[in-house]
Amino acid sequence: MVGLSVGEKNFIKHGIAQDLRNDGRKRLTYRPIYVETGVIPQANGSARVKLGATDVIASVKAELGRPSVSHPDQGKVSIYVECSPTAEPSFEGRGGEELSAELSTALELCLLGGKSGAGAGIDPSSLSIKEGKVCWDLYVDCLVISSDGNLLDALGAAIKAALSNTGIPRVQVREAASSDEQADVDVSDEEFLQFDTNGVPVIVTLTKAGRHYIVDATSEEESLMSSAVSISVNRQGIICGLTKRGGAGLDPSVILDMISVAKHVSEQLINKLDSEIEAAERANEEEP
Amino acid sequence: MEYVNPEGLRLDGRRPMEMRQLRAEIGVVSRADGSAAFEMGNTKVIAAVYGPREVQNRSQQMNDQALVRCEYSMANFSTGDRRRKTKGDRRSTEISLVIRQTMEACICQHLMPRSQIDIYVQVLQADGGTRSACINAATLALADAGIPMRDLVTSCSAGYLNSTPLLDLNYLEDSAGGADVTVGILPKMDKVTLLQMDAKLPMDIFENVMQLAVEGCKAVESYIREFAILLKKKMGPGYATAILSKNGGSKS
Numbered sequence: 001m002v003g004l005s006v007g008e009k010n011f012i013k014h015g016i017a018q019d020l021r022n023d024g025r026k027r028l029t030y031r032p033i034y035v036e037t038g039v040i041p042q043a044n045g046s047a048r049v050k051l052g053a054t055d056v057i058a059s060v061k062a063e064l065g066r067p068s069v070s071h072p073d074q075g076k077v078s079i080y081v082e083c084s085p086t087a088e089p090s091f092e093g094r095g096g097e098e099l100s101a102e103l104s105t106a107l108e109l110c111l112l113g114g115k116s117g118a119g120a121g122i123d124p125s126s127l128s129i130k131e132g133k134v135c136w137d138l139y140v141d142c143l144v145i146s147s148d149g150n151l152l153d154a155l156g157a158a159i160k161a162a163l164s165n166t167g168i169p170r171v172q173v174r175e176a177a178s179s180d181e182q183a184d185v186d187v188s189d190e191e192f193l194q195f196d197t198n199g200v201p202v203i204v205t206l207t208k209a210g211r212h213y214i215v216d217a218t219s220e221e222e223s224l225m226s227s228a229v230s231i232s233v234n235r236q237g238i239i240c241g242l243t244k245r246g247g248a249g250l251d252p253s254v255i256l257d258m259i260s261v262a263k264h265v266s267e268q269l270i271n272k273l274d275s276e277i278e279a280a281e282r283a284n285e286e287e288p
Numbered sequence: 289m290e291y292v293n294p295e296g297l298r299l300d301g302r303r304p305m306e307m308r309q310l311r312a313e314i315g316v317v318s319r320a321d322g323s324a325a326f327e328m329g330n331t332k333v334i335a336a337v338y339g340p341r342e343v344q345n346r347s348q349q350m351n352d353q354a355l356v357r358c359e360y361s362m363a364n365f366s367t368g369d370r371r372r373k374t375k376g377d378r379r380s381t382e383i384s385l386v387i388r389q390t391m392e393a394c395i396c397q398h399l400m401p402r403s404q405i406d407i408y409v410q411v412l413q414a415d416g417g418t419r420s421a422c423i424n425a426a427t428l429a430l431a432d433a434g435i436p437m438r439d440l441v442t443s444c445s446a447g448y449l450n451s452t453p454l455l456d457l458n459y460l461e462d463s464a465g466g467a468d469v470t471v472g473i474l475p476k477m478d479k480v481t482l483l484q485m486d487a488k489l490p491m492d493i494f495e496n497v498m499q500l501a502v503e504g505c506k507a508v509e510s511y512i513r514e515f516a517i518l519l520k521k522k523m524g525p526g527y528a529t530a531i532l533s534k535n536g537g538s539k540s
Contacts, residue, residue, distance in 0.1 A: 040365050040413060041330070053318040057412070059365035085359050085408040086317050086336035089344075092359050092408070141364040145334065145410070146317040 009224055013210045022220065023052075028265055030216045033157065035276040037165040038284050045166025047280070049158040052218065053148035055087075058140060058158035060166045064185065065137035067128065075127020075135035077120070079107045080142065081155060087147040096144075102245070106152055107142075110203050110232035110241035111159065121200035121240065122163065130173045134185055149219040152230050156203030157269075161277045163200055167192030201232040201240040202269050204262040208250070213258060215265055229258050233266035291449040291461055299460055300329075307444070307456045307504055310511045312424075314432050314519060322433025326425035329458060330415035335425035337433040339405035354400035358388035360422060362411040368459075383419055386482065390423055390443070390472045393481040396436040405435060416462040417445050419470050423482070424508055431516070440512060441481060443472035444504030446497050448489055453497045455504050469494070471501035475509040 004012075015021050025031070031052035040046035043059035067074060081103040083096030091099070113120030127136040140162070142155050170191035174184040207217040209224040217225065227246030234240055239259065244250070292298055302308070308329030317323035320336035327333075343349040360383040364370060391407060407429065409422040420443035427441050447457045449466040462468055467489045472482030480502075489497065 042368050042413065043365050046365070055317070057363070057365075061365065061370045063370070080364060082364060084361060084363075084410045085406075086320065086323070086334060086410050088319075089338045089406050089408070092406075139364075139370055141370070143363045143365070143410075143412075146319055148319055 004220060004223055008220075012221060012224060016209055016212050016214055016221070021214065023218070025216075027212060027214045028261065030265075030269060030272070031218075033272060033276055035157070035161050035273070035280045037161055037277065037280040043162075044168060045162045045164075047158050047161035047165055047277075049154050049161060051150060051154040051157070051216065053146055054150060054154045055146035056142060056144050056151065056154045056158045058142045058155065058162040060159075060162050061139045061141070062136045062166070062168050063139065064129075064134055064171075064187070067132060067135040071124070072132035073128050074124035075129075075137060077112055077122055077124060077127070077138040077140065079104055079111065079140045079159070081107065081144065082142065083144045083147070087144050103142075103144075103151060103155060106230060106243045106245075107155055107159065107203075109243050110152075110156065110230060111201065113240065121160075121197075121234070122195060123199070126195075129171050129185065134171075134173070136168060147219065149222045150205055150207075150216045153203050153205050153216060156201075156232065157273055160197060160200045160202065160273065161280070163195050164197040164277055165281070166195055168195070169193075199234055201234040202266055202273060203230055203232045204266050204269060205230040206258045206262060208246075208248075208254075213261075229255060229262075231259055231262040231266075233263055235270055237263050237267070239263070289464065291454070291464060292452045298454065300458060304452050304454050305500065305503075307507055308458070310508065312428055312512065312515050314428060320429075320433075322429045322431070322435070324425050324428035324432055326421050326428060328417055328421045328424075328456065330413055331411075331417050331421045331458075332413040333409055333411050333418065333421045333425045335407060335409045335422065335429040337405065337407050337426075337429045337435065339433070340400045340403035340435065341405075343402065343404045348404075349402055352401050353397035354395070354402075355404045356388055356392050356395060356397065356407070357404065358384045358391065358407040358409070358426075360384040360387060360409050360411075362414060362418075366411045366414045383422070386419065386484070387422055387426060390441055390482045391426055391430065393479075394427070394437045394439050394441045394474060395430065396438060399436050405430075414459065416457050416459040417470075419484075420444050420456075420472075420508075423472055424512070428512065428515075439474040439476045440509055441472050441474055442505045442508040442512065443470065443482060444501050444508055445470040446501035446504060448493060448497050453493070453500045455500050467494075467497065469497050469501050471498060471505055473502060473505045473509075475506055 034050040036048045039048045040059045044062045046059040048057045083091045085092040111121045170188040172186040206213045207225045207228040226248035232241040311327040313325040316325045317336045322337040325334045360380045423443040447468045467487040469485045
């Protein structure tokens with residue numbers, strides 16, 4: 001982790017109190033965000049997102065699977081995060097597993113909605129091919145290459161970008177002879193379907209350092225964090241998921257206040273992210 | 289299966305002695321002391337170097353030289369079919385060891401006693417020759433970190449299929465079952481630091497295949513040197529001296 005002296009910590013804290021952070025940002029300003037799509041050709045969709053010195057890759061792979069018994073008309077989505085030791089030497093060996101698990105769970109909470117699939121960013125029933133027989137299983141794999149704070153927001157943005165880059169092959173179901181047999185499917189390698197990613201929320205993490213809270217904290221600022229709340233908000237301004245991290249307690253009224261701030265910040269973030277994704281897709285098309 | 293067609297072209301359209309396209313980039317992980325990305329065709333790896341720094345585990349400290357450590361990991365999405373693998377399986381432990389030993393041969397460890405250098409390599413895309421790509425990336429990352437080195441290490445593989453020696457195998461050729469020779473050399477000192485082969489080859493053919501791999505290593509070396517000269521122009525005279533100091537041999 002970052003080793004900061006008492007003086008340095010005070011400097012950062014006072015900067016935050018005066019609404020002028022170390023890198024010249026205000027409390028509620030994001031670092032410049034940079035998106036590149038299609039970075040992993042083997043995957044159905046992929047994206048790399050840089051947020052300052054934080055650098056993450058998300059890839060989406062679709063595989064044919066069997067729907068679960070409880071929800072036969074829905075596909076499955078799972079999110080895995082891996083922290084590469086290139087980002088931080090302490091992630092070596094099994095060192096990154098705890099953080100990986102924390103981030104994976106937080107992302108699933110924020111993006112996948114409840115167990116029934118209600119409120120999910122990607123509608124799980126759109127992944128169904130034949131009820132009770134075949135569906136698409138989406139595996140979202142993320143890799144943290146470089147970490148300078150605010151990993152969750154960056155990962156959320158990368159997943160959103162990767163999903164809008166994703167093409168799922170069109171599938172035709174051949175009628176099976178009897179109903180209990182495995183369904184026979186034709187996977188097209190020419191026709192691809194795109195997801196509607198309009199509903200995929202973005203994640204805004206508000207980090208409380210001292211008496212104020214900030215968005216998009218760097219790792220120096222995160223080392224002062226007492227607690228953080230990650231809120232996922234979609235385009236309609238609806239909250240899709242929420243997690244609180246860090247030990248210190250928060251006043252309930254502060255949390256409500258944070259939510260309304262996150263809602264406000266998310267509007268700008270969604271617009272910025274959408275235009276970046278669009279620019280990245282256009283750059284891909286122009287390339288031969 | 290036919291790996292070289294009658295016109296003498298391979299599955300991906302290369303000639304037998306042709307390398308895949310190389311691409312290097314430096315400073316890809318801004319928080320590391322040194323970092324590089326290296327691509328050989330569709331194989332894409334990044335390497336990050338932390339150090340020289342204080343030894344984390346005191347019992348490993350050496351009073352006469354630096355401790356070099358290496359970890360190799362593959363991203364879940366790096367291979368064609370997605371699989372969830374545990375960290376530290378036998379294959380990655382073995383590759384970590386190979387990379388560490390190869391890099392130890394070129395780092396001037398005696399200049400940095402009681403310190404530690406960590407090399408982390410991460411495979412983003414695997415299409416054959418990850419070992420070689422990792423070593424090439426690690427060399428660049430060490431140079432970017434300004435760590436004193438005797439020479440560059442460069443690596444390349446070669447194989448033998450359809451009675452033809454092939455340079456720089458891709459995944460399809462690698463898994464064809466023929467011999468796969470991976471070589472790492474110190475080009476200026478003209479020494480081999482890494483040599484691995486699976487399967488079997490007659491003696492005289494092995495000589496040819498290994499010679500081809502060495503030629504590949506030299507091609508990688510000249511690419512890296514050209515890249516370093518370009519960088520030096522951009523970054524100023526103090527940069528990448530580790531790569532360029534042996535260039536021409538007159539400065540030492």
